[in-house]
Amino acid sequence: xxxLYLTQxxxxxxxxxxxxxxxxxxxxxxxxxxxxxxxxxxxxxxHIWLGNKSISPVLTTIDTRQCxxxxxxxxxxxxxxxxxxxxxxLIDDQITVHALHKADIDTLKAGEMDRRVRELEN
Numbered sequence: 001x002x003x004l005y006l007t008q009x010x011x012x013x014x015x016x017x018x019x020x021x022x023x024x025x026x027x028x029x030x031x032x033x034x035x036x037x038x039x040x041x042x043x044x045x046x047h048i049w050l051g052n053k054s055i056s057p058v059l060t061t062i063d064t065r066q067c068x069x070x071x072x073x074x075x076x077x078x079x080x081x082x083x084x085x086x087x088x089x090l091i092d093d094q095i096t097v098h099a100l101h102k103a104d105i106d107t108l109k110a111g112e113m114d115r116r117v118r119e120l121e122n
Contacts, residue, residue: 060105066093
């Protein structure tokens with residue numbers, strides 16, 4: 001506690017070394033992301049058991065509304081952490097995503113994950 005107080009007073013920790021300010025939303029986001037990872041795992045296992053006919057790979061770009069570069073990276077990494085989807089490329093405000101099923105892309109385009117990551121900046 002004393003160290004945190006002193007570093008704030010001395011301004012040792014600047015915006016460059018810690019570009020994101022963690023707030024109460026980080027806990028709820030992490031819990032939500034864990035839930036999504038579990039649900040995605042179940043979905044991927046289901047598609048594996050059903051065989052190749054249930055898998056329809058899709059490669060597309062989705063738009064992101066993130067303001068900072070760090071949030072864009074958090075969003076792309078969250079996509080990759082979720083089984084069945086992989087963020088392949090991040091250019092400006094577009095992320096190229098590969099998914100095992102079109103429904104996964106539709107879920108990303110709905111914007112729930114994008115909105116939750118954007119709330120981390122507040």
